[in-house]
Amino acid sequence: MKSFFNWLRSAEVFLPSTELAIALGAVLGASTRFTLTTLVAPMHPAGLPLGTLLVNLIGCFFIGAAQTLFLELISVRRQIQVLVTVGFLGGLTTFSSVSVELVRLIQAGALPIAAAYQLGSLVGGIVAVLAGIALTRLIRRLVIARVRP
Amino acid sequence: MSYLLLGLGAIAGALSRYHLVRAMQARYGSTFPVGTFVVNLSGSLLLGILAGLIATHPDWPISSLQALAGVGFCATYTTFSSFIFETVQLWRQGNQRSAMLNLCGQPILGFACAWFGIFLGGA
Numbered sequence: 001m002k003s004f005f006n007w008l009r010s011a012e013v014f015l016p017s018t019e020l021a022i023a024l025g026a027v028l029g030a031s032t033r034f035t036l037t038t039l040v041a042p043m044h045p046a047g048l049p050l051g052t053l054l055v056n057l058i059g060c061f062f063i064g065a066a067q068t069l070f071l072e073l074i075s076v077r078r079q080i081q082v083l084v085t086v087g088f089l090g091g092l093t094t095f096s097s098v099s100v101e102l103v104r105l106i107q108a109g110a111l112p113i114a115a116a117y118q119l120g121s122l123v124g125g126i127v128a129v130l131a132g133i134a135l136t137r138l139i140r141r142l143v144i145a146r147v148r149p
Numbered sequence: 150m151s152y153l154l155l156g157l158g159a160i161a162g163a164l165s166r167y168h169l170v171r172a173m174q175a176r177y178g179s180t181f182p183v184g185t186f187v188v189n190l191s192g193s194l195l196l197g198i199l200a201g202l203i204a205t206h207p208d209w210p211i212s213s214l215q216a217l218a219g220v221g222f223c224a225t226y227t228t229f230s231s232f233i234f235e236t237v238q239l240w241r242q243g244n245q246r247s248a249m250l251n252l253c254g255q256p257i258l259g260f261a262c263a264w265f266g267i268f269l270g271g272a
Contacts, residue, residue: 019164026163027156030225034155037220056229063230064237085231086167091159095227095255099193099263100200118256125233133237 021079025087033092046108048117049101052094053124059093060125064132073140151216158221166226181247182235185228189255190262192227197263199223201270 037051066084070076098121105114170184177183199219203211232255239248 018167022163022167023160026159026225030155030159030162030221031152033224034152034216034220059230060233063234067234082167087163089230090166090228091163091225093229093231094224095189095229095232095259096192096196096223096263097227098229098256099259100196100267102260103197103263103267104200121229122233122252122256125229126237129233129237 018079018082021083022087025083025089026091029088029091029093033094046105046110046113048113049097052097052101053117053120056093056098056121057124057128059089060128061132063089063093064129065136066132068133068136073136151212154213154216155221158217158219158223159225162222162225162227166228180239180242180244182231182239182251185231185235186251186255189227189232190258192223193259194262194266195226196223197266197268198270199266200263201267201272203270204267204272205270 033055036055037049040051040054063085066081066089070081070085098117102114102118105111105117166188169188173184173187174182196219199214203209203214203219232251236248236252239245239251
C-alpha cells in the first residue's frame with residue numbers, strides 16, 4: 001500500500017517525459033500571464049504596460065527562489081524542475097512583448113514612459129531575482145536553525 | 150476558445166525554446182547564455198512581424214492570431230526570467246563584462262529586431 005502511494009506520488013505517473021512537464025508548465029504560465037495582462041491592461045496605447053512588467057517581475061522573483069531551492073535546498077525530479085523553471089516561469093515571463101511594446105511607445109512619442117519601462121524591467125528584474133535568492137536562503141537558515149538548535 | 154489557442158501556442162513556444170537553447174548551448178557551450186540570447190532576439194523579430202501584419206491586415210482573424218501566435222507562441226517562446234537570472238549568474242561567477250554585455254545587448258538588439266519585424270510586416 002505504501003509503495004502504491006509512493007508510486008502515485010512519483011512524478012513519472014503524471015509526467016512521463018520532460019516535454020510533457022514543460023508543456024504543462026507553459027500552459028499554466030502563459031494562461032496566468034494572459035489573465036494578469038488582461039486584468040491590468042493600460043488605459044491608452046501610450047500607457048505603461050503594467051501587466052507585462054508585473055508578470056516579468058513576479059517571474060524573476062520566483063526564478064531566483066526556485067533555482068536556489070532546487071540547487072541548494074532540496075533535490076526534486078528533473079521533470080518538476082523543468083515544469084517550474086522552463087515551463088511555468090519561462091511561459092509566465094516574456095521578452096518579445098517588451099521589445100514590441102517599447103517600439104510602440106517610442107512610435108507614439110512616449111519616450112519617458114518607454115525609458116521608465118525599460119529601466120524598470122531590467123533593474124526591477126535584477127532586484128527581484130536577488131530578492132528571491134536571498135529570501136530562499138533566509139528560509140533555509142531558519143529551517144536549519146530549528147532542526148539543529 | 151482563446152485559451153485553447155493560447156495553450157497550443159504556449160506549448161509549441163516553450164518546447165521550441167527548450168530544444169533550441171539546449172542545442173545552442175551544446176554547440177556553442179560557453180559561460181555566455183547564447184541560447185536565450187538567440188531565442189529572445191528571434192522571438193522579438195517574429196512578434197514584430199506579426200504586429201506589422203495584424204496592423205496592415207484588418208480583415209484577418211486578429212484575436213485568434215494574437216492568441217495563438219502572439220500571446221501564445223512568441224511570448225512563451227521568449228523568456229525574461231531566464232535572461233535576468235543568467236545575467237545575475239554571470240555577474241556572480243565573476244564574468245562582469247559578459248553580464249553587462251548580456252544585460253545591454255539583449256534589450257537593445259531585441260528592440261531593433263522588433264522594429265525591423267514591424268517594418269517587414271508592413272506597418
